[in-house]
Amino acid sequence: MRFRILGSIEAHGTAGRARLAGARQLALLSTLLLNTDSVVPTDELVDAVWGDAPPNNATSALHTYVSRLRRVLGAAEPDAEARLTFGAGYRLRVAPDELDVVVFRELVARARAASADHPSDAAADLRAALALWRGPALAGLSGRVLRAHAARLAEEHTAALEERIAVDLALGSAAELVEELRELVAAQPLRERPRGQLMLALYRCGRQAEALRAYRDGRELLGAELGIEPGADLRELHEQILRGAPELTLARRAPRTACRNDLPRDVPDFTGRTDELRRLLAVLPARHGIDADPARRGGAAVVIEAIDGMAGVGKTALAVHAAHRLAEHYPDAQLFVDLHGHTTAQAALDPSAALDLLLRAIGVPGDRIPVDPDERAALWRASLAERRALVVLDNAADTAQVRPLLPGAPGCLALITSRRRLAGLETAAVLSLDVLPQADAVGLFGSVAGRNRTAREPEATREVTALCGQLPLAVRIAAARLRTRPAWSVAHLADRLRAGRTELSTEDSSVTVAFSLSYRQLSDDQQRLFRLLGLVTGPDVDAHAVAALADLDPRAADRLLEDLVDVHLLQERTPGRYRFHDLLRRHAEAIVARSVPEVERRAALARLVDFYLHTAHAADLLLYPQRPAIEPDLTTAAVRVRTLADETAALAWFDAERPCLLAAQRVAVEAGRPAQVWRLAWAMNTFCQRRGHLADNLEIWRAGLAAAVELGDLATQALAHRLLGHACARVGRHDQALAHLGQALSLAERTGDVQDQAHTHRILTAAWAEQGDERRALGHAVEALRIYRAVGNPVWEAMARNAAGWLHARLGEHDAARPLCEQALAMFRQHLHREGEATALDSLGYIAHHTGWHADAVTRYEHALALLRELGNSYEEAHTLARLGEAYAALRRPAEASEAWRQASTLYRAQGRAAELAETLRRLDSIGQQTG
Structure with a gap:
């Protein structure tokens, strides 16, 4: 979305402009935007909306206004309602580039940072910032709080305007500024900075008497209105004008010389980089109007494009290729300097030495080049003041090396390449290169090795480029090696690369050397x-x-x-x-x-595995606090654990770290740490089940069972057999599931752990139900319920009750099913077990649907879905969506049924649940035929 407060209050989305209505709604939105992405306490919002006369029910009224604002924003942008959230106050999530005042401040800050060294860039940024203003900020709003904000914003606007004028004065635009400054001084006659700028502009236009008169007028006004003298800066400027101080005159520029082209030869087989080239060839000319008449170019800014990327990614090739394409637009000079920032045989070029090369290249005689580095930089910028020059600064070491070499005049282009991100160049547009897409890597390989050879072996060619990591340097070297060996096939080259027998190096380039140099330049x-x-x-x-x-x-x-x-x-x-x-x-x-040393490597990996184990254990307890805790084993003296705030953060952490946790378990297996192996499986179990990562769950418990057997602990073996059996049942490996669950039950009976016996009966319930034998499943559910009641575990008892009720319902015994599921629902709610509550609601929805109460079924299913989505349980969410579709279909609401089944099919497909996916797609096809 786009939000605007620098003028009238507006919000725009993909569906158009939001229909904001009424001063209070505008005041609410403005206050939220002024506190972007921060929680605004309710009392502050009430104060902003109603001021000193809030209604008696202000909190309730505010909630109503917030709800209306959500609807208004949602009408303009479908996902906008979710941006406005509550938590100890209200917060409106807005990205930095979506709010005009944030963009304005960022542009002004960037301009201030660039004003000393790059005034043209600063002027362009300030113009862009001021262009965001469409009138007085927060226009049309009143109230003490918002008036204060508006006054502060107005001061920011004035300051930015004065800074833009100061930069324009530094760039020599005095004559164009006089009338604008007269108007500004007339509007704010007591403000001293614009009066001083007017004096300087008049003086530089040769109008010294008018400049002195402007000072006298200001002095008289300050004395009459405030009884004070002008400030020190204004008095000093007055004295400088009186004596004709030379420092008030802009520096003289060096004469133009004939065009010089120092660009290296373009790469003949340059391949790919279409988007990057389009940016360089189309956007850069548009920014400073290189096709326009020089007399009309005004104060447009120099363009600086910093191209960075890893060694061998093709930065120089892109810069040189683009420079050749752009050369005609820069007729005065096309210069190239290798700064040797990342070169093996030569130290990085000193900026002063680089300036000497550049100045000589544009025709400055050696005896006119100053010794002082700052004076050289000043002469370089002055010499390009009226030129259109293209400068390629290749292989830069860092920002400090580059900064003195940048032109400062409109109509110039600087292309910089570096392995380092030059974040210190605030005014530069950064283009970070990645490796080539596969198609472009294949194209580059073919253009070097010969397209006839690669066309005969397309699969091998793709494999070679993949083994080269699609890195241009590596692809080019591999292709060159193939080209010089006519007896080799592409497949043979792939075999050598895969076996590590072919080093990616040629006579004058090497991937390993490039990487090694980057590594050697790092700190310890x-x-x-x-x-x-x-x-x-x-x-x-x-x-x-x-x-x-x-x-x-x-x-x-x-x-x-x-x-x-x-x-x-x-x-x-x-x-x-x-x-x-x-x-x-x-x-x-x-x-x-x-x-x-190996001992250090093993210690580092032990610390890493411990981190994953302990953080996963803490995250699992946030997902499932009712689950029995298992103390995670320590293999290192101290362990770092990431603190996760809540269940949402825990789920997000698991989502991000899932492949890393699987890798950590494999590391623990290889390191011979079985206690860590099974505990990692335990810590990941809840997450894998909720998210439907069925193959992962199978993998972790196979490793977990092997670790439990290695440890020789019967209770751990029983647990591992039980959870591996559950994982097998969920992927349809029924014989394996029953075998593992039989082992689990036998071990639990040997150890006398009756609660483990109940857990195993509960999983056997699910395993037999997966096979379609509801009657046998019901027997295990009843046995689990009996034990849970005996040991006094109400949460697990509720689970067994719901399972028994569900199975009665599946058998068509709805009268027996309903009270069991209702009792389970009450128990889950009493003990704040949301996952259990969701499953009980789903069961009751199924019962309602199959007894003809389809509307009630929809309500139950939707409540269950809301809970499952809060928990991130996409495995059960898929089932509930499929059943919701059936209820909608029974109500003759085909659109809602289709949508529920489409969502279910998406989840089933992502989870690899082929049977459920096939059945859902069959239903979708059937309802499509009915409504088609």
Whole structure:
């Protein structure tokens, strides 16, 4: 969405403009927007909406206004209602780029940071910021609170306007500013800064007498109105104008010279990068109007494009290719400087030496080039003031090396490449290159190796590019190796790459050398972390896991991870999740294997596995607090645990870490730590069952059972057999399920653990029901209920009651089913067991549907769905959706039935539940034929 408060209050979504009505609704929205993404207490909102005269039922009335605002926003954007939430107050979630005042402040802040070194960029940002204003902020609203906000925003607008004028003055636009400044001074005659700007503009236009008169007028007005003299800055400017101070005159510019083209040869077989090229070729000209008449270009900003990425990703090739395509638009100079920021044989080029090269390239004689680096930079910027020049600064080490080399004039373009993200260049547009998409990698390989050879072996070609990680340098080297060996097939090259027999290097380039250089340029702490990350077997990690792996504070781990991202030795595809490129992973694995002692490697992995185990255990207790706790085993002296706030955070953590937890269990297996292995399975069980990760659940409990047998503990073996049996039953492996559950029951009887016996009977209930034998399943449910009642466990008793009721209903015995499920529902609610409550509601919905009460069934199912979605239990959600569709179909509401079945089929497909998916699709097809 887009929200606007810099003028009239507006909200726009994909469906158009929101129909905001009434001063109170506007006041409510404005207050929420002024506190973007923060919880605003109810009393503050009441104060903003009603001021000093709130109604007696202000809290209730506010709730009504919030509900109306949700509906209004939802009409403009379908998902907007969910943005406005309650929790100790109200919060409206708005992304930074969705609110005009936030964008305005970001542009102003960026301009302030750039004003000294890049005034053209600063001017462009300030113009963009001021263009967001459509009139006075919060227009049409009154009230003490909002008036104060409006006054502050008006001051911000005035300050930005004055800063834009100051930058324009620095760029030499004095004549164009005089009339604007006269109007500004007339509107705010007591404000000294615009009066001083008017004086300076008049002076630079050769109108010294008028500049002095503007000062006298201001001095007289201040004396008459306030009885004071002008401030020190205004008095000093007056004195400088009186004596004609040279510092008030803009620096002179160097004369133009003939065009010079220093660009390297373009890559003849350049492939891919279509989107990136489109951005460079289309967006850059639009930003500074290179097709426009120079006299009309005004104060448009220099364009700075920083291209970064990992070693070998093709930064220089893209920059040079784009530069050749853009060269005609920059007729005065096309320059290229290799800054050697990441070169093996040569130190990084000093900025002063680079400036010497650049100045000589545009025709400045050597004897006119100053020795002082700052003076060189000033001469460089002045020399390009009226030129259209393209400058490629390749292989930059960091921001400090680049900053003095940037042109400061309109009509110039700087393309910078670096392995490091140049975050310090505030005015630069950053283009981070990733590896090539597969199709482009295949195309590059074919263009180098020969398309006839690759066309004969398309599968092998795709495999080779995958083994190269689709990294352009690696793909190009592999293709060149194939081209020089006519006897090889592409498949043979793939075999050699897979076996590690073909190094990705040629006479003048090597992937390993490129990676090694990047590694050597790291600090000691960064190198240590890079090495240890080579031990990680999961697909990615977060800072908390890395803190455990490296025995660091999480903040230190986060800082080092971001350092590695900045130099493109790590990728951050998802915020807070870090991963290697495949080739870099192999590089890190090789380094850690040869340079870190085994005892240190084992200790680091033990810390990592302990982190996953203990955090998973804590997260599992948040998901299922009624579950019996099992003490997680410690293998290290101390363990780091990530603190998770609530059930939602726990579920999100499990979702993000699922493959890492599976990898951690495999590490524990390889390390010979069976206690950790089965406890990890236990900690993941609830999550896997709720989310329907059936194959994962089978895998973790196979490992868990093997670990339990290795430990020799009968109670642990019984638990593992029981939960592995449940996992087998859910994937349709019924014989294996019954065998494991029989073992579990036998072991529970041997140990005399009656509660474990009841748990096993409850799982046998589910296993027989999965096979369609409801009568035998009912027998196990009744036995589980008997034991649970005897041991006094009300939550488990409620589960057994609901299971028995459900099975009676499946057998058509609805009169017996209903009281059991109603009793279970009451018990679940009494003990705040929401998952049990959802299953009981689902059972009652089934009973209502099969006894002709279809509307009641819909109500029950919808309540169950709401609870299941809160819990993130998508496994049971799929079942309930399928049954809800049946109830809607019985009510002759085919659209709702189809929607429920479509949602169910999506979940069944994601969970790999083929039988349920087939049945749901059959129902969808059937109802489609009826309504078609």
